Each structure stands twice: as C-alpha cells, then as structure tokens.
Amino acid sequence: MNFKSTLRLVIVIAFTASIQQLLYSQKTQSDDHCFNCHEVLDGRLKKPADLFKKDIHHQKGVTCAGCHGGISSEEDQDKAMDTLEGFIRVPKGRSINKVCAKCHKKQSDAFLKSFHGSDTKGKQPIIVNCIVCHGIHNIVPVKNKNSAVNGANIVKTCSKCHSNAQFMKKYNPGLNIDQFEKYKTSGHGKKVFSGDNKAANCASCHGNHDIKKVNDPNSKVYFSNVPETCNKCHGDSTYMKQYNIPTDQYTKYKGSIHGVALLEKGNMNAPNCTNCHGNHGASVPETKSISLICGSCHIQNSLLYEESPHKSAFSKEKKNDCVVCHGNHGISKPGDEMLGSGEKSVCIKCHVNNDKGFIAAVLMKNMIDSLLKEMESANHSIYLAESMGMDLSEAKFEWAEINEALMIARTGTHFGHTDKFVSSLKNGFKLTENAKVISEQAVNDFYKRRNWLAYSLIFSIIIFAALFLKLRKIEKMRNI
Template sequence: MRTSGVVLALWLTFLFPVVVRAESNGCIGCHIDDTMEERARIPAERFKDGVHAKAGLGCIDCHGGRNSDEFMQAHSRKNGFRGKIKSADQPEVCGNCHDDPSRMAGFGAADLATGQADRFNRSVHGSISPVEGFETPACTSCHGTHGFAAPSDESSPVHPARVPETCARCHSDLTYMRAFTSARVRVDQLIEYRTSIHGQRLAKGDEKVAVCSSCHADHLILPASDSRSSVHPLNVAETCGRCHSDPEQMKGYEISAPDGTSLPLPTDQQSRYTESVHYAAMTENGDLSAPTCNDCHGNHGATPPEVRAVATVCAQCHSRPAELFTPSEIRKDLDTAGFPECATCHGHHRIVPPGDALLAGIARGETVAGWTPLPAYRADAQGFLDGILGLKARIDAVEETVAAAENYGMDLTKARLELTRARDHLIRARVMVHAFDPAQMMAELQGTREEPGGLIYAERAQNLAELAFGERAYRRKGMGFALAIIACLMVALIMKIRRMESRKAQPG
C-alpha cells in the first residue's frame, strides 16, 4: 500500500505533467486549424512531427504562455508568453533542457550530449554583436525551427550530408557575412569544398567524409586565430589526424601509386609530420606561418597534390628553389620516371632539415623516394658537395683568423662584412643545387666577371684580417718607439733634476 503511494506520487510529480502536455497541447488544437493563417499554422504542423513533440514537449516549453483554448490566456505576457524567440534568447531557452543532463534524462534522452548552448555561447557565433537588419546566428539558424529532427535523420539540416549547405546559407552570402565581419571575408568555402575529395565523396553518398563541423567543431566554433580552435595552425594536424590517423575510419580509402596501381590510404601522416622540419618550425620556433596539412593540401578544397604538382605546392613558400628546379633537366627526368619532384629527395610529411648529407646521399645514388639518379647526376652532386664543403671550410678558417684579430682589439667590421657576403654565397650555393647546373654552382662558389663568389669574399676577409695583424704589429712598434722616447725624456728630466739639485747642495 505504502509502495503504491510512493509510485503514485512519483508519477504525479514527473510523468503526469509530460503526459498531460503531450496529450492536451491546446496550442496545436488551434494552430493546426485550416482557418489559421499560414505563418501560424505551419509551425504547428512541423512541430507535431518533430523530436520535441515525440519527447512530450509542448509549445509552451519554449514559447511560454498557457496551454489553454482561450486565446487571451494562451498568449498572455503575464503567463510568460514570448511569441517568436529572438536569436539572442535562443541559447538560454534551448539550454534550459540541452545543458541540463538530468532534464534530458527525464525526456528519455540520457544518451544525448549536453552543454551545446554553453559551448555555443563561447563560440564565435555566440559572441557576434547584433547588427540591425540581420539575424545573428543562433540555434535555429542551423537546426531549423519547430520540426526539429535528430542529426542522424536525413531531413535534419545538420545531417552530415546537409551540413555544407546549411553552413553555406550564411557563409556563402556575401551581404550577410559582410554585415558581421570584414569586407574581405571569404564566401567560397562551399564551392571549394565541392571540388575537394571530401566534397566529391559526400556528393556520392559517403557520409564518413569530413564536413564543416568535422574540422571546425559543431557548437564551440572558434576562429582559426584562436589557439583553442581546432583549425588553429598548431591544432590542424591533430584535427586532420582524428580521421586520417584512424585505420578504422580510413578503411576502404585508396590512393594511386606512381605505377597506376591503388594502395590503401596510409594513416601515419600525422606522426610523420610531427617529426618534420615544418612541425619543428611551428612548435619549437613558434612560427605559425610554417606549413601544416592545409597549407599543402588546401583546406576547404582539400586534395592530395598530384605527383607533377608537388614542386608547385612547395613553391608557395620555397620560391627560389622552385625557380631553379622548374626548368632543370633533373625535374624532367623525375617527371618522366613518375617520381614526386621535391619529395623524391626531401620526402613528404616527415620532411627532415635539408643539409649537405642529403646531397651526399644523391652522390651515393640514394634518395628518400627510392629514385636512383643517373651517374652524371651523381657526379654533379659530388662536385657540388665538394665545392660547398670547401667554401664552408674556408669561411670557418677565415672566421678564426678574424676572431683572433678582434681579440687583439682590432676593428674588423669590413672583414665581417666580407664574411657575411661569403656566407650568403654559401647559402645561395646550397639553394643552387636545385638547378643541378655545374656552371651556376661555380658562379656562386668562385664568382663570375661581374660578381665575386663566396670564395673571393672569404679571401677578401682573410686579407683584411691579415692587414689587421699587420696593423697590430705596426701599433706595437709605434708604442715601443713612443715608450722609448718617453723613457728617454724621463731619464733626461731625472738627470737634470739631480744635476740641478746637486749643484745647489754644493757649498758656495
């Protein structure tokens, strides 16, 4: 008897109101009437098929007012009726339930994530200042109104297949976007996305591919300049890696090999990238302009570069090497052999710091991509290596001489300038390797009639350092001479004083 009483009390407290609201939604009763004008009728029609109605929610849960047949009672402001919910109020209204796990459990949706409204409020969308004449983004901007469907439902605007179009409703609208941000805002993301591998596969019905929310997050969307954002340069690799490093997720996807066969898409790109010089530049040197995934693959139009386009991609930053490499014979040979241009020697994803060792590898006939250079290229590589190492050794030797002269207090500014020029040529010589042209390499190392090369500048610095040593010897001689004169004068003065005073001391 007592148990039955407790059950009745619980039923009356929690479930009865839901049942009553659902079964006697007075709002629907009137609004669904055919005599009702369209703008008042359609929301009611949509609502009754939505997830909220199925969960037992009524119109008053969002719009306020009373569940009454009497118009004034139902729409009374005193009863909390608010009519259309303003954009600014939506996160609070929706968050009343969606940020409250216990309430969501009460609707039988305990497995649903909560906190969306809170995350939205902290997002770039939630912090937009209102602009007159334009609706600021809010919950209904993406999820629609009244006939809310679960994201897994194909009719939902946030179903993966529909996410790009949903986002593009605002992001492809230049007038709308300009109202909230700068005139230079991009509105071509959807167009680019459709050209990407992701977009193409989505169009074919592959719902596993990345859509806008996969990279930008769903509710807590932050600008790329925010270090907490999933698309901040420091986080891009991890964001892409969420799918691309997951063998399960990538199962079934393939990539074409140089020989035309298909290979399973690798999942080690992120781990290899974190060992690269690019990643080190970004994380250790704090250079946020250093490349991450999207800088080479594109972001919205993400597509793997074709083998013949690798140099073009690298040239975005490495313009001088690309300028030398593009017209070179070695590039033609690599393209013919189907090797990925820059990546043949430098690798991809795990791009290690370039150095003389790389050149030594080519001289031995070894490359990262497994290409075996022709003997002529190997001989050239050996010649380049010898020349570069020779210049470096000469610069180091001159540097020692200059430093030694400076230690003696000599001014070696000019020699330092010449050494800097020599070092510039050493750097240029290392870049010149990309042309694979011995004549151009010689010009950098030894110079031409018009311009001296690195070795000449090193020689000039050496001469200046030797002159400084000569000057030092001259100064010391001068000092010795001056000291001798001074000493003679001192002795003469002392003798004069003695003679003068001894004469006075003599009696008479």
C-alpha cells in the same frame, strides 16, 4: 519460483507498462490543447502543428507551451494564451535561444561564446540563432538523415548563408563565399556527396555550436591549431582504416622543419596542413603541381627547379618533384650531406656509375666542402688577429657576404647543372681569400706594434746598462 508464478509476474509487468504507456500518450495528445486546436485550423495557423507532428520534441512529450509559454492543458484559449501565464507568442532573435536554453543549456552556453552567437553589447540581434540551422517545429535528431545538421546536409545548411554573397556582405564583406564550391572539389566533399558521412564536413573542423573566427587563437582552425584539428581524424588509425592511408602525418609534421617552426617557435609564416593541401578544397596535391605549391614560399628553388633537367625527368617517371629529395610531411632541414655520393646523399638514389649527374653531385659536394674548409681557416686567422687586439670589423662584415655566396650556391643546386653553382662558389672563394688578406694585414699591423716595442726595449736596455755601470762606480767610490 515455478513457471506459473514467473508467467504471472511477466504478464503483470507487461500490463502495467502498457497501461502506463497508454495513459501517458493519451495525456500528451489530449492535454496539449494548443496542438489539438491548431491541428484543425487552416493555413498559417495549421502549419506549425503539422510540422510539429514529426518533431522529436513532440514525440518526447514537449508541448507547445514548452517553448511558447502559456498553459497547454487549458482548453479556454484566452486562459491558455494568457501573457500573465508566461505566453510569449512567437519568440524572435535572441529570445529563441533563451527558449532552447531552458533545456539545452550546454549547447546554448557554447553558442553564446561562439562568433555566431555573440555580439559586442549583448543587446544587438545575434547573427544566427538555433532555428537557422536546426529548423522550427520540424527538428529531428542529428543522426536522422533528414536533419539539416546531419553530416550529409550540414554543408548545404552552412552554405545557405556562407555562399550567399548578398547576405555575407552585411556581416563580413571581405570573407570568401566559395567554401562550398571548393568543398565539392575536395577529397572530403567527394566522399560526403557519394554518401560517406565519415568524411569531414564543416563542423568537423570548425566545430558546431562553438564556432570561432579563424583569427581567434581558441578557434579549431586558427593557423597553428589546424594540424591538431586535422590530426583528430587523420591520426586515428581505427577511424581511417577503411581509407587505407597512413596516419602518421601529424607525428612526422611535428618533427619537421615546418612543424617545429610553427608549433614550437610560433612562426606563423611556416606552413600548416592547409598551405599545401588547401583548406575547404583539401586534397592530395597532384604530382605536377608540387613544385608550384612548394614554390609559393621557396620561390627561388622552384624557379631553378622548373628549368632544371630534373623537372622533365621526374615528370616522365611520374615522380613527385620536390618530394623525391626532400620528403613530404617529415621534411627536415636540408644539408650539404644531401649532395655528393655519401650515405645521406639523395643524388645517388637515381644517379649511378659515374654518370653525368653523379659527377656533378660529387663536384658540388667537394666544392662546398673545400669552401667550408677555407672559411674555417679564414675564421681562424680572423680570430687569431682579433686576439692580438686588432680591428677586424671589416673582415667580419665581409663574412656576411661569404655566407651569402655560399647560400646562393646551395640554392643553385636546384638548377641541376653546375654552372650557377660554380660561379657563386667561386665568388665565395674570392671573398674568403679577401677576408684572409685582411686578417693577414691585421697581423702585419700587430708586427708593427711588436717592432715598436723592440725599439723601445733596446733603448731601455742601453739606459739600463749605462745607469747600472754608473751606479756601481758611484757606490764603489763612496766606499773607498
């Protein structure tokens, strides 16, 4: 193929394409008589046509009849707007959705299953329809900055209803209306309002067409679904790259005592991300509020800590309260090994060289260890006495109290000083001693049984001997 023929081909193709383009646009412009007439009308009747000019649907060639029915290509107004030809006037409520669903079926189906789009009987007006969020006649693509559902604007769009106390009263008087205010204070909100559309908006967590109520287990923001929802962005290292924060929170959380409790054991009292970070106002907790946040569940520990010498020391060094010893997302079940001076001890991270704290840590650890040892030996003697068939329900009942004393002592470690710890542990020692005494008494009772047996056996041996001698004599006599 030479250059000439190639050029000819290109010209032919370009020409046909432009003719086609011309014909197509002329056809839409000229054939949409609804648009043509309304454009030249005044006021209320002109407005839709003016707005529609910028609408994506208009640009893509959807005529007025696409939504309103009737025949766009008919010049005669009566014929064009004949209800027999399917003209539906201005659609309202549920029928708006039907109109949109003609093309946007997927979205409409999702919407009808959502809380906004569903009602109990299928006949009631739905709470929200397409135009509430997307607008009428001026719909632009989501990616367009002017779209009401664009990342930059969606928060305001949602808040039109959700921050309106008067409006929300109608549907859910108990629901908070402060989401927008909170969102403005959140890390996500600050980013969005400074022009970063990548940060999370309403739809990132709640979904868009398929929004469900929080207490619907299929909802993305259902209590136990939250960690996974957050992880969609926070676990994506490429997505989070520009923010320079770790992306392993979810992995850590899943293995943590909180994560196991919520995700594996289904304990809805265990915290998810929002319990510590907040939901609409999600942010990184400030250092000074950490013990208060943890303390909303771990009350006792927090109260003790607030009075402990650690509180002031940590805040002076700007250390993160509870996190210093327990960690954050990957928090694991605390154990006695965190005390003392061993390998896993958290005390020796700061305390060294036999200072006051070091000595206290070692004392605590030693005392707990010796109580555990005592408990083991008491348990053993209870077991022994029980295997002798004695009643030890009393000692077993006491066992709960011993555990309680041990637990109070363990909690007491948060006080920093040893006094609360020691007093409770001493109680534990006393109770353990008591349990031992009970089991010893049981063993003594067993000895009583044994004595009775001995008494019985001695007499039976006497009888045995006497009868044996007698029998021998009788038989000897018989043989004579």
